[in-house]
Amino acid sequence: MTARILIIEDEALVAMELRFVLEDLGHDVVATAADARSARSISAENDVDLALVDIHLSDGPTGIELGRDLADDGVTVVFMTANPGMVRDGVKGALGVLSKPTDERAVQTAVDYALKRREGRPVDYAPPELQLFGA
Known part of the structure; x- marks a missing residue:
């Protein structure tokens, strides 16, 4: 499945x-x-399926509130942060958190998992690098 993904990350x-x-x-x-x-x-201007959201952005620690807002708008949200403890209790509507630094395989498995969940397709288990909220 080809997904429309928004990357929210302040490190170029x-x-x-x-x-x-x-x-x-x-x-x-x-x-x-x-x-x-x-x-x-x-x-707001694009149909986004999935957002990868860093917590600390160039305007401060705004990622958590942003992720909540995007999830409320129907976007599947996966946080990416070097400090996953900041969201250990979860964020309403978001799927989970992927710890940084990460590698290509971890990104691939987390994105595949998130998209299957979004589509309602069965998934056997979450990738170990993706800490699910409410799990």
């Missing part, structure tokens, strides 16, 4: 690497955003 090299990985997997990267305002604007 990390965002670029994620874009390459996702495009190599056949997904459509709608855009990358470095702050919450840009991400909200892009999401």
